Amino acid sequence: MLEWLKTNAAKAREALTTEVSKFKNKNFMEATAAACAMIAAADGEVSSSEKMKMTGFINNSPELKVFNLSDVIKAFNDSVSKFEFDYQIGQAEALKVINKIKGNDGAARLLVRVACAIGASDGNFDQKEKAACRQICLELGLNPADFEL
16 A cells, blocks of 8 residues: 555656746747747748758757647647638737746757757758747747857
């Protein structure tokens, strides 16, 4: 009986830690999805290589691996659909979501690095994608020159 309690207490603690991590990182997850959508939509086409790069980052990121991949993809697709409806509306909505992590320097810098990686994932980090990354930097209060933008 004692062993059963120990085992179940450990499982409950682990589940609680995972849920707290999800809550704590939800803004980062949504900001990452919005930034990826913003970069992917910058050149007018969301390529499969950009989607694959985002999926790879999600699977390898300690900040995002607590999330179900389908939840992150849903957030990304929701953001992409706003760009497809109207680029300016999509951009405004994405920046609003990205702004939620402003002030967390580590998360903000990681987000910009991810955005740059998404932009370069198709082998051509073009000027429109770089401009979108610069906008993300400015929204987060970061200097674009720190990222060679």
